[in-house]
Amino acid sequence: MPADSRGRPRWQQALVRFAVGGIIGYISLIGMTRGMWSGDSLSKIQKLYMIVFFASGTAFISGIVLFFGIAVKALISLIASVTQKSSTYTINARPGN
Secondary structure, eight states, rough: OOOOTTTOOOOOHHHHHHHHHHHHHHHHHHHHTTHHHHHOOOHHHHHHHHHHHHHHHHHHHHHHHHHHHHHHHHHHHHHHHHHHHHHHOOOOOOTTT
């Protein structure tokens, strides 16, 4: 998904990172820990599961950080627009009028 015209990531990108990181991370966690505690022999692709788990964990965390960043920017722009509108409607009262 492309970023918006200013180069900032959109909320859809954050959602995709969050969801894909969580789902793939959970699946690779199950694959990574299979056989660890039961005494069975470890899988030959155990290291691949570990790499995928940490990569998807990074995607999951970056999705959360993007959501928080987008929420903070939305709140800041909301507050700025409200204060700008309120300063437009101030009445300059002069004493004696």
